[in-house]
Amino acid sequence: MSLSDLLAMLPILILAFGATAILMAGAWYREPLPLLAGGIVTALLGALSAGLVTPPVPEIAGLFSAGGYARFYTILWSLLAAAGLMTGSRYIIEKRIGAGEYVSLVLYAAAGMALLSSATHLVGLFIALETFTLAFYILIASNRNCALAAEAGLKYLLLGAVATGFMAFGIALIYAASGSLVLPDAVMRLKAETGELQAWGLLGWGMILIAVGFKISLAPFHLWTPDVYQGAPAPVTGLLATGSKGAVVAALVGLLAMSGPVWNDLTDLVWLLAALTMLAGAFGALGQSNLKRLLAYSSVTHMGTLLVGVLCQTSEGFAATTFYVVVYVVTSLGAFAVIASLADGRGEPMTFDQWRGLGYRHPVRCGVLVLLLLSLAGLPATAGFMAKFAVFHAALQSGYIGLLMIGILASVISFAFYLRVTMLLFQPDEKASSWHQGSVFEHTVLAVCSSAVLVLGLFPGLLFGLIRQILP
């Protein structure tokens, strides 16, 4: 590891060393606010260095890329960490959760996600995946007095362990079949003879797909999602729903874009997974009466849609997927930030009974929530519409008409439940109680998320142009 490698890793190093420093500071000095501020500054510094410092080498130690695509996601996940810390600030102060631990875990998670999105090597992929998953195990169960949180933490831990097992075994099989762990290489050698993946390699890719399925909750591996989302505190759910899934998708896109069409032999399987996931999410959400569970099912649907974009394996599909990831991250984070900002001594507003008529008590935040929900639904003029449109367009061009129809069907169904929440918010209800006012931090995050949704909805070209440049 030379000096230029270290320079190329600067954003990750800033995040990791900052996290460690804050962890140590937190052990001696227990005031939460300075630690939080330190964490936010670290995350922003990480984003800034990823944006400004041009890496002198294209690849770090053969494990991680340092190209534009990697830097793009490093910025995104660093900003996400900053936002996660902002939305979590009130939560950790009120619940008396160790600020040092919370802040450092979020930063470690961001470092892990950034590494994952830039992995070019199966071992790098594995390390990065484990780094942020470990952080999430703890974050989810960080409120030790809450039985639901403990349950959620344990569920995530067990399924995470299963997924890790599949991942490791898949990597081992690919290595056994190809003799290489570097991705483009491994794929080349797998195909060298017949042009088709060898049986072992295919099995390996299948196992990796299952692991990915657990991580980003594709049906039929999605059953943990609602329970974990409900049990985890909203700021953590915000990170879990966005970063942990987005980073995996980003890694997938990065790998596929680098190594060419690997998945030709798996197309049918992925097709089936995507269709199942979109429908399972849409139908699952219909029966929910708890906003966090509903958002969980909504995220399942979105992961299905993302998989459609990945399945195309064209540059247009990858660009659309990347755009979709960014939009989904911003929107979903905002939705959970609204929940977090309303939380008070009673906990977070979750059931529909608690949400009924809240639009009159907290008009601004409920308005933001409606905007975000409509973007999740894919209403024109929001970013969600552009994202969905781009993915479906790519699917159409690649000839996945059937999947396209299923996707549109799922979108139509999902309109029903998003609109139901919207109507619920503005139903007159005398009994609706006031919730917390929200802190400055939380309002900042909401402002950023909602304006991003609007800007990206109206001027998607800004982001698309950038994405086209950086795709590997």
Place this chain on the structure above:
Amino acid sequence: MLDSYLPILTLIIIAVGFSFGAAILSRLVGEKKPSTVKLAPYECGMPPVGSARERFSIKFYIIAMLFIVFDIEVVFMYPWAVMFKSLGLFGFIEMGVFILILLVGYAYVWKKGALEWE
């Protein structure tokens, strides 16, 4: 290469034979007069109360976890120790960084009270 493990294999067979043979022998030769009181767990002559399958202090789990972490780090020092001379100053500095990271974790664990037994 595998030859050199042949003696170990033989030793394992003999040692297993010895330790389980001795136990089985005593089972064959020894008396057998079981009674309810004799088969009850020993609690200083009192009738046993409750079961021993109970929860024990969380500290033991913490110790076990810390052991895993630190033991793995100790194992990393062995290859370095063997190659100490050829790695030279570079290896020493690298290992210093490694030990520093270890110490950061150690200081954290200590400060957080995971090593306290009161």
Place this chain on the structure above:
Amino acid sequence: MNEMLISLALILVKLGLIFGVVLTMAAYLVLAERKILGRMQLRYGPNRIGPGGMIEPMCDVIKLITKEDFIPDRADKWVFLFAPGLTALTALLSFAVVPFAPPLTLFGREIPMVVCDLNIGLLYIFGLSSLAVYGVVLGGWASNSKYSLLGAMRGLAQLLSYELALGLALVPVVMSAKSFSLTEIVMAQSTWPNILQHPLAFIIFMISVTAESKRTPFDMPEAENEIVAGFHTEYSGMRLGLFFVGEYSNLIVIGAMTTVFFLGGWHGPFLPPVVWFIMKVLFVAFIFIWMRGSMPRPRYDQLMHFGWKVLIPLALLNVVVSGAIRIALN
């Protein structure tokens, strides 16, 4: 073919010798311990059977074998049956890599005076000493008695904690020998025994090894006056005997390890190497018995604090300092 038969025969002879010697030594170590402790407490110790109690160990074995060997009805039967064997097994297996003399030339063949000179001998020893935990924990847990459980948990935490310091204490030894093979570690001490080169490592090693052996002053897992006999409260007959075989062979293993790692192995003037080796081993064993006769038992929290807060940082420091000195000398 002939060659193979000869080497197989050699292996068997060596194994038979080692087995006989170690088991006999273990049996007589019990007697020696009882006599020495007796003298230290102004008693005679066992002196009835045979001259000076010399036949006592045989009688003990016969007694243990003919005793009733029962399984408490709440015990986890199979685990209860196998745990003591595990303790004895791990102790006996350690002897495979102990070199007790330089290679011997007999009828034109070079015969290494070690059952098996593994190139990872030190790691092998470590592996076995980690496995030794299982006998204690499984035995104590399977008994389903509160005393046993307490003893097992204490034993577990104690063995784990001191294993770290033990591992760290041997890093400087490996550094100076540049090998994991015990034979080469001994060879490297032909001029200076390691105890002079690494005195601090020796002290750390001795303390952790005492804790690993679960002997006084670190005998909390079986502290008689608190938890009856700890993890082997429920055991009787030869199964109890196996725990003792394990404990006393372990004492010899520890003696051999100390000799190999720090006392220069078989090196010594005038006397033949094997004699030196056995003398050194017995000397270490004597120190252990001596400690048992003269040391009080610390509290459990003191034990853990000492292990984690004093011994481990000290051992780490020792590694760094001896590394730095080595670098500076070059």
